[in-house]
Structures are given as C-alpha cells and as structure tokens.
Amino acid sequence: MTGIPGPGYPEARRARTAMAVLALMGFFLSMDITLTTLLIEPMKRDMALTDIEIGLLQGTAFGLAFGLSSIPLGRMIDSRNRMRLLVVGLIVWMAGMAGTAFASSVTLLVVWRIALGVVFALIIPAALSVIADLFPPERRSVATSLFAVGQASGQAFGILAGGLMFDALTRMLTSSPGLLGGLAPWRALYLAAAVLAIVLLIPLLLIAEPARQERKETTTATSAALRELWAYRAFLVPLLLAMLFCQIALQAAAVWATPVLIRDHHLSPGQFAGWLSAVTFLGGIVGALAGGQGAELGRRRGGRAGVLIPAFVAALATAPLSFFALSPGVPLFAGMLALNLMMGAVTATIGVIAITLNVPNEIRGLALGTNVFVSAVFGVATAPAAIALLSQALGGEAMLGQAIAGVSFPSSLLAAFFFLLAMRGARRTGIVGATA
Template sequence: MTTRTERPGYPGIVLAMLLLVYTFNFLDRQILGILAKPIQDSLKLDDAQFGAIAGSAFAILYSVLGVPLAIAADRWGKTRVIAGSLIVWSAFTALCGTAAGFWQLFLYRLGVGVGEAGGVAPSYALIADYFPVERRARALAIYGMGVPIGLGSGVLLGGWIASRVDWQTAFITVGVAGILIAPIFMLLVRDKPRPVGPAATADAGSAVAVIPILWKKPAYWLLAIGAGCSSMAGYGLAVWVPKIIAVHYGWTAKADLFTVGLFMGSLLLVGGASGVFMGGVLADKFGKADRAWYVRIPAIAWLITAPTFMIGLLTPSPLIAWFVLLIPNALNTLWLGPIIAAVQHLAPTRMRAGASGTFLLVNNLMGLGLGPWLMGALSVALKGSYGADSLRIAAIIAVGLYLVAAALAFLAIKPLKNGWVESED
C-alpha cells in the first residue's frame, strides 16, 4: 500500500507548506523595517540602537542555536522542530507589540531569534529528502521565494496596519497568525522515512560530525563568507531602505506608511520572487554539465547588484527609482537556491541539516548580526556631515559588500568541484 509520503504529488504539498512557514519567518523579521520610524519615535531610539534590535538581538541566539536545532531535527524529526519553532517565534513576535522600551524590545527579538533558529536548516534538509538532485536547486529556490514574499508581505501588511491603527497592533496580528498556521503544518507534513540498516543509523546518529568535514573544505568557507557578505548588505537594506525611501521622498507622515509599504512590497514581491526562482532554474539547467554554475550564477548576479542599488538609491524620481531598484531586488537573493544546494553537496546525504545549520550560523552571524547594526552605526557616524541623508549614504557604502561576495564566489569554483559529494539517494 502506498504511504502518504510516497504519493506522486506529496512533495509538492510539503514544499508549499514549507514555503508558507518560511514566508512567516521573513514576514516577522521584515515588519520591523517598515515600522522603524514609528518605533524609533515612540521608544526614542537612534539608528544604532534600532539596528541592534533589528539585527544583533535577533542574530545572537538565532545563529548559535541553528546548529544544535538542525542536529536535533536530524535525530528527532524535522517536522516537529519546524512546527515548534514557528509557535515560539510567532509568540515572541506578538510580544514585541507590548514592548515599552529598548531592552524589552531587544529581549523579545532575542526570543524571535530562538524560534526562527529551528525553522530553516531542517526545511532545507526536508526538501533534499523529497527532491532528487536534478530538481533540488529549483525546489530550494521555490522555498527561497519565502524571503521576498515574506519581506514584501511584511512591509505591505505592517505599513497598512500601522497607518490605520498603530505599530503594536501590527506585531500582534502577524504573531497570532503564525501560531494558527502551526497545527495545519503538523497535520499535512511528515518526515520522509529513512532507509533502515547500520549505515543509515550510524550516519543519522552522528550529524555533529559534519563540522570537521566542512572545516577542511575551502569551498564551504568561501561560499559561507561570500553569502555572509551578501547578507550583511541585504539584511541591512531590508531593515533600513523603507526608512531611506520615506525620508528621501518626503513620505514621513503616518498615512504615508502604506505608500512606503506599497513601494517596497511591490519591489520585493515582483523582483525578489522572480530572482530567487530564476536562480534555481538556471542552476538546475547549467549545473548538470558543470558544477561551477552553482556559484558562477550568483557571482554574476552580485556584480550587477552593487551598482544598480547605488544608482537606485541616488535617483530623485520615485518612479524611476522603482524600475532601477527592481534589478538588484531580483538579483541579490538569486544565490539562495544554487549556493544552498551546493553547500548540501559538500557533506554526506544524512548530514544535510547539519551542513545547512553550520552554513546558516556563519551567514546569519555576519548578515543579521552585523548588517543592520553596521548600517545604523555608520549612519550615526555620518550624521554630522550628511544630516538626514546619512542613512542613505551609509546604505550606498554598504552595497559594496556585494562585490566582495562575487569575488569569493568566483574563488570557490575550483574547490567546489573538488569537494562535491554525490547524492546517496
């Protein structure tokens, strides 16, 4: 008798539910960006303090706990860890709406990070279990569309609610919605049964062994640090560009929050979603013949991302800026499918969640931990010279990190080929 996990259409159901959860993952992160100005005004926070809340507070436990929770998922069940994590981060998101000062909001964001730490790496591994290698980059790219969809939904929904009620209600609304999704996820998604036998048992029980395996592979470090540089710029821009756009175009009234949300949300939904999916399609197409394309494609995208972001942020017309910014918003997350698929092939099959977890540890410590804070701190330092425009100048400087990411990706081509581990399934 055919089990649920063996039915032809079931991998699609799993992927759809993982995409929904991942969308909430980034919705809960990005809602802070569109609410930057009202939160800063209400709680009397400067750019450096808000950057610490948006990035460092979230990243501290999110990054560190990613590896042990990924290992737990390999041992005790990916679905359980993902659903439990969704409940935790959604509950803390709702609590953010009750914060009355810097430290309270900082601690609640720590809690959001604790929850979200258990969501992504097990999802990567679950996708790898259900999709063969020739379709894996595309499946990971579809999952990665949760990033732009969540970011876009966050600015749209957060801006709309805050423009009509207040920023506190926005947090509570999206937090409660996430909690309601968890039981539906548990009902529909099951882990794929593992093969039985001594080899499978030994490998599943030693997921921690992935760390010394990856430690010796130059491709892993080049990709992890390169993607980390991209994420430093990307997460910083995700937090601060809504405020930059609002100040630059004079959209600073409460009623303008939805205008800013519409501007940013449409960019992220149209550009970001198409870019992430395109990355997976191109990697699956060209990577069959040459593994180098798994990193060559993101490197080319990053080379284009840096200058187009700079031009878009300097453009005086909001209409022209939208069309220019559509390009880097499509390209700056194109790396998700190809590089994550490549990283999973630097370790044995049954260590996939552990490999993803260690990759996310590096990526998020750099991206989330430093990106928003660094851009905010740079803005504070430039305030005396550039005044209200200091945040925009800080962002223009920071996008140079995409060029560093591109250089590291090109350097990873040869070691990736040498370190590639063929799938065992």
C-alpha cells in the same frame, strides 16, 4: 566510499503537499522581517529609539541569536524529527510576535528579537533539510526556490498589508482613540500576525517526517560530523564567505530602504506600501525562481559546482545597484531597489541549493546551520549597526544613503570573488558516490 541509498523519495502528491505547507511557513516567517523594517520608524517615535538602537534590534540582537544558535540547532536537525521541531518553532515564533506587540521597553524588544532569531535559526535549515528529502537532485533546485518564493511573498504581504493597515488604523484612532484598547497601530499589527499563524499549525502537524536520503555515513556522532564537514572546507569556506558578503549587501537594502523613503523622500508607510510590496514581491519571487532555474541549468552544464555560476553573476550585478539609496527620485530608487532585492534572492537561493547538492545528508543540517551562523553573526548582526555608525561618522542621519553604498558596494564585489573560489572547491569535493 559509496553512498548509502535512502528508502526512496515520497510520492509526488505527498511531496507537493508538504512543499506547499513549508512555503506557507516561509511566508509567515518573513512577515516579521518586513513588518519590523516597515514599522521601525513608528516604533522609533513611540519608544524614542535612536538609530543605534534600531541597528541593535534589526541586526545585533536578532543576528547574534540567529547565528549563535544555528550550529547546535543544525546538529539537532540532523538527528531529530524535523517536523516536530518545525511545530515547536512556529509556536515560539507566534509567542515572539505577540510579545513584541506588548513590549514596554527596549529591553523587552531585544528579548523578543533574540527569541525570533533563534526561531529563524531552527526553522529555515529544518525546512530546507526536509525539502532536500522530498525531492531528488534533479527537482531539488526548483523545489528549494519555491520555499524562497514563499518567503518573498510573506515579505511583500507584510509591506503591503502592514503599510495600508498602519495608515488605516492611524486614521481610525484619530476619531476613536480607544479602538485598539490602548495598543499603538504597530503593536496591533504584530499581534495580528501572531494570531494569523494559527492556521498553519494543523497542516504542519499532519505532515509526516520524510525518510533521509543521500546518506554517506551511518554515524551521527558530533565529532564525526565535524570531521566530515571539515573535509568539504575547500567548497564550504569560500561559499560561506560569499554568502556572508551577500547578506551584508542585502541587509543594507532590506533594513534601511524604508527609513530612507521616510526621511529623504518624506513619505509615510501607507504612501509607499503598495509599490514597495510589489517591488519586494517581484524582486524576491523572480530572484528565487531565477536562482532555482539558473542553478539547475548550471548543474546540467557544470555539475554540482556549476550551480554557483548564476550566483557569481548576481553578486557582480549587485555592486552598482548598491547606490539605490542615493537616487534623486522615487521611481529610480524603486527600480534599483527591485533589482537589488532580486539579485539578493538569486544568491540566497543558489547558496542553499549548492549546500544541499554538495554536502551529504548526515551533515547537511550542520552545514546549513554553519551558513546561518556566519551570515547572521557577521552579517545580519553587524551590517545594520555598521551602516548607522558609518552614517554618523560621515555627518549624521542625512548621510544614510552614502553609508549604505559604502558598505554594500565592496561587499558585493567580495561576494563575487568568493563564489568563484567556491566553484573551484566544489569541483574537488562533493558527495562521494552521488551523481551530478
């Protein structure tokens, strides 16, 4: 079956402008992830949370909402105006951040984490789908990595600004208790993030929906889309499993690094915000850019299957880095964590690039949504809680580092194995009629 040619990619200036706005959107979205990770200990003290409840907030509530809504939202992305969906998603994200700031109970925190999980399931696949229609295949790997750069920048900014502002506000409230109108510092930071995102609404409204490229079939019926997706199972099933185990390993670092620093190394958020933001920023950006460049080199050498070669190498490298939480000193902890986050960014970037290159447009959103579903429901939703439970089984909160390594190390090895299987599957499938 030959592909149906698209009406043409937008001109370069328009594509770059849209890419910049989408990267900025990734920046704002990622602030939520790092703000919650950074501020989870102050939230725990303020609301008397247990580690199990932290795992529920960080993983289960967010991850289940993220995952369970991803497939229907992915199908919506394939058939609706994606730019309008992004606008709606941003508005709901702002409401979720503000709602978290004023939450008075664990139940309300869970409700807003669920809302934010749904928003992530909408915005990330929609943005990646738009990027795939802004740039041709030979430029798509690098363009996709720029969205990941925006996410990494947002994570670093959330840590740096959040940590420094948290300590500053805490000091100010000591002398002026009524300064924030009764809001705790962590609540004020969530509210500030929601207000800042207003600046993104106008440019997002001005971006036109790009024409869809690389179509294989004209039908958009759900039954036909599911049959078409099943045809790519030799590639997609092992890839989704590889991405799942990568997500489990990444969650171990992203969620629990801050509690380890506070509990085992006795640091306050302000004391490690500077270097942790730099570690997150450099690890995420270098990893995203390396993933994009590596995927393109792999594509040139091995076609659409070759993009996964660097992901296999990165997954293997993550295995020994899983012991970062057991580092005796902060410098070694920081170095291993930086490399761990960089490898996570490499695999995450290459995974979505592989989907955009190997799956046709009319089911691309569904494929991306399925990836989100598997990684979120079985990774994001379970890994933080699994580490908390393993820590308790090993002897309590003092065993958190051992629990992190116990979950992350085997997950990294399994990810590398499934990347190899996905490469083999990609050679047997792919977009019919499309060039490598």
